[in-house]
Amino acid sequence: xxxxxxxxxxxxxxxxxxxxxxxxxxxxxxxxxxxxxxxxxxxxxxxxxxxxxxxxxxxxxxxxxxxxxxxxxxxxxxxxxxxxxxxxxxxxxxxxxxxxxxxxxxxxxxxxxxxxxxxxxxxxxxxxxxxxxxxxxxxxxxxxxxxxxxxxxxxxxxxxxxxxxxxxxxxxxxxxxxxxxxxxxxxxxxxxxxxxxxxxxxxxxxxxxxxxxxxxxxxxxxxxxxxxxxxxxxxxxxxxxxxxxxxxxxxxxxxxxxxxxxxxxxxxxxxxxxxxxx
Amino acid sequence: xxxxxxxxxxxxxxxxxxxxxxxxxxxxxxxxxxxxxxxxxxxxxxxxxxxxxxxxxxxxxxxxxxxxxxxxxxxxxxxxxxxxxxxxxxxxxxxxxxxxxxxxxxxxxxxxxxxxxxxxxxxxxxxxxxxxxxxxxxxxxxxxxxxxxxxxxxxxxxxxxxxxxxxxxxxxxxxxxxxxxxxxxxxxxxxxxxxxxxxxxxxxxxxxxxxxxxxxxxxxxxxxxxxxxxxxxxxxxxxxxxxxxxxxxxxxxxxxxxxx
Numbered sequence: 409x410x411x412x413x414x415x416x417x418x419x420x421x422x423x424x425x426x427x428x429x430x431x432x433x434x435x436x437x438x439x440x441x442x443x444x445x446x447x448x449x450x451x452x453x454x455x456x457x458x459x460x461x462x463x464x465x466x467x468x469x470x471x472x473x474x475x476x477x478x479x480x481x482x483x484x485x486x487x488x489x490x491x492x493x494x495x496x497x498x499x500x501x502x503x504x505x506x507x508x509x510x511x512x513x514x515x516x517x518x519x520x521x522x523x524x525x526x527x528x529x530x531x532x533x534x535x536x537x538x539x540x541x542x543x544x545x546x547x548x549x550x551x552x553x554x555x556x557x558x559x560x561x562x563x564x565x566x567x568x569x570x571x572x573x574x575x576x577x578x579x580x581x582x583x584x585x586x587x588x589x590x591x592x593x594x595x596x597x598x599x600x601x602x603x604x605x606x607x608x609x610x611x612x613x614x615x616x617x618x619x620x621x622x623x624x625x626x627x628x629x630x631x632x633x634x635x636x637x638x639x640x641x642x643x644x645x646x647x648x649x650x651x652x653x654x655x656x657x658x659x660x661x662x663x664x665x666x667x668x669x670x671x672x673x674x675x676x677x678x679x680x681x682x683x684x685x686x
Numbered sequence: 687x688x689x690x691x692x693x694x695x696x697x698x699x700x701x702x703x704x705x706x707x708x709x710x711x712x713x714x715x716x717x718x719x720x721x722x723x724x725x726x727x728x729x730x731x732x733x734x735x736x737x738x739x740x741x742x743x744x745x746x747x748x749x750x751x752x753x754x755x756x757x758x759x760x761x762x763x764x765x766x767x768x769x770x771x772x773x774x775x776x777x778x779x780x781x782x783x784x785x786x787x788x789x790x791x792x793x794x795x796x797x798x799x800x801x802x803x804x805x806x807x808x809x810x811x812x813x814x815x816x817x818x819x820x821x822x823x824x825x826x827x828x829x830x831x832x833x834x835x836x837x838x839x840x841x842x843x844x845x846x847x848x849x850x851x852x853x854x855x856x857x858x859x860x861x862x863x864x865x866x867x868x869x870x871x872x873x874x875x876x877x878x879x880x881x882x883x884x885x886x887x888x889x890x891x892x893x894x895x896x897x898x899x900x901x902x903x904x905x906x907x908x909x910x911x912x913x914x915x916x917x918x919x920x921x922x923x924x925x926x927x928x929x930x931x932x933x934x935x936x937x938x939x940x941x942x943x944x945x946x
Contacts, residue, residue, distance in 0.1 A: 551803060558802035559792055559813070562781070566789045569778035576738060576772075578764035578793030578856050587799070682780045 420538050424606055426646040427541035428599050431548045433626045433642045434635065435595030440624070441632035442556060443588040444568030444684055445495065446503045449510030450596050450623050455615030457483040457597025458604040459517060462529045465605070472535035476601050483597020484590050491589035495582065498571075510620055517612040528611025535605040544602065548595060552635050555591075564588050568633075568684060625663070629670055631680025640678055688715035691860055691892050692737070692768070697746035699732050699916075706732040708916040709745075714860065719886055719893045721903045723927075724913035725936060730896045731773060733913070734862050738770050739763045750860070765793045769858035771849040773865045773896075779838030783829060783848060786837050787820040790855035820855065826888075827851040827881070843874045850881065854889065861885070863895040867902050875899055879906050904928070912936065 436450045461479030464470040470478070494505040518526055555561045564584050566574040575581045604610050622645070630641020645663065652662055676683060692714040699707040707729040714720050722730050735741045737748055739760040748755040755763055769790075778786050795816065801809040824830040827847050832840060837848060846866060853861050866882070867875045879902055885891050897903050903910060904924045912920040912927060914936040920927055927933055 554803045554805065555799075558799070558805075558809075559788065559795060559797070559816075560799045560802050562785055562789050563792050565781060565785075566778045569780060570776050572740075573772065573776035573778065574789070575760045576764060576770055576776075577790045577852060578761050578769075579789070580759070580761045 422647060422650050424536075424538045424541050425603075426643055427538070427545045428602050428606065429623070429626065429646050430545050430639055430642045431541075431602070432596045432599035433623050433630075433638050434548050434552050435592040435599070436623050436627055437592075437632065437635065437638045438552060438555070438564075438588055438595070439592035441627060441634070441638070441684060442561070442568065443564050443585060445585060445589065446499065447506045447589075447592075448503050448617070448620050448624065449506035449508075449513075450592075451615045451617070451619035452506075452510040452513040453483045453487060453593040453596035454600035454603065454619070455513055455517060455610075455612070456486050456593075457600030458610050458615070459523055459529065459600075460597075461601040462532045462604040462610055463523060465533055465535070466529055466531060472533065472605060475535075475605070476598070479601035479604075480594050480597050483600065484594035487590040487593025488586060491586040491593075495585040495589060507617065507620075510617055514612050514616055517615075524611070526611065528609060528614075529604070530609045532604050532608045532610070534608050536602050537606075541602055541606070544598060548598075549635060549639070556635070560584070560587075625667055628677055629667065631677025632684045633682045634677065634679045637677050637679030644678075688717060690714070691716045691751065692894075693747075693749040694733075694737070695747045695749065697733070697736060697748065698744045699729070699736055699741055700744040705916050707736065707743075707913075710913070710916075710918045711746075712911050712918060712921060714892060714894055716859075717886065717890065717892055718908040719882065719895070719906050721907040721910045722894065722896045722913065723898070723900075723903055723910060724919075727915075728913040729916040730913055731864060732916075734770060734864055734896065737763075737862065738768060761793065764856050764858065767857070767859040768862065769853035769856040769860075770862035771846075771853050771864055771866060773868065775842075775845050775849055777837040777845060777848060777852070780836055782834050783837055783840070784817070784820050784824065784833040786848060786852050787823060787855045788816060790852045791816055791820065791857070794857050823851055823855055827854075842869060843877075846870065846878070847881070850885070854885070854891070858891075860892045860894060863893065863897075865896055865898065867897055867899045870899075872901075875902055878902070882906055 432454055436447065439445050439447050457479040460482040461475035464478050465475040490509055494502060497505055517523055563579045566579055567581050567584060571581055626642040626645045627638050629645060631637030648662060690713045695711055697707055697710045724730055736743045739755065739758055742756055750766060750768060778789060795812055797809045797812050821830060824833055829844060829848060829851060832844065840848060867878055870878060882893055883906055886893055907924055909922065910924055910927045911918060912933050919932045919936060920930045
């Protein structure tokens, strides 16, 4: 059979974008689904990765791998710095704090001239492709799976189940929350770096509040706390708008409808087994 | 006299104007079963929360094996050897029974995150030993048959047992049990008494418990301390406590003299 139709430019582009989303949504899954800390600012860490890596590869001419490492570390660093104060907050307070952080980063990027301001950064080297992204997707799934099954993963899950009991059983909850937030942010930054070097053009609008919500929707649809669910949810919500492209502006409507139906009939998500109280 | 394991020195815990615990001092000896009783709102759970680091006492010191615990974080206190159960069960409900136990062993394990993600030989060895120990503990507590069950699906009595097992898994020397018999029928209470005594004897643990069930308290305690309105009003053996007029007054009220 001829599968060459699968490899036309358009399909490869959609698949690459889906892969990038999977990496970021798995990062969010660690923070929200596994640790139980609701984050509405995940796109901010994506933008930090994208901007820091794009800056070093355009202005300083750094090779892609160096840019990737710098992007990831900057994302992780911001995750840790932000995590220390805000992870004392719980539930909706934490959600609002992360949302606020997301907006601060967006406005900062919009008004910082050396990062291009509203024009963004263009002429980023086209250094990534579907196979690189696929490699990172596989690595991310492997890493997240192993982490969840490990003793540290169990410690993190116990925070989601009952913070007080967890601390009373000898878990340093502050430390594990920050670790989880840092790792989750690092994966968002990896996604952002790949995104920047795939699209070759970024601007602050790409990383707004809606992007964070979109990632959260993918996770909720697939099932919080489930790696398989997060992957499927991301694939579904990344491809539906493409498939429905013929319906032009109504296509985004399906997004909302899918989520409403899900919440009514399967609130734990397609493949979720657990209830996350955030 | 036996060795002192935990000492409360003039502990006061104030919440604004409320003196939940007011200038209380007592000691727990190694290897004993000490009960804390008192009417509702007497400050019993607050005392537990002060010992385990949930609250920092307004005044006074908590001393465990010669170390002052006051400003330590709860997880540090657990690492040092004090573990507790809760009045209203707080298990990790959506995790399995054995995972609940393994989480409690976390504080005694050494491998770091990179070792555990990449499953180095050292990690796998530690993990295997840990699972074996967890299974042995579950077997001891008669819960091995449910090891893969979600904790929230266990019947009530078993959930209580699992809480005690989880506290034991931390490796703590001193167990604080907050109303372990709450909601149990007489037969289950009987079983629980047996379990507590076994734990003390076989595992050489010290037990400090809050309980309202007088049959249990009088049946297993070596000593009893009594709280009323945040103050320690009596301390002694079960027989002494039963006869103590202040205790009777706290529970039943003062006798009104009849005038003909």
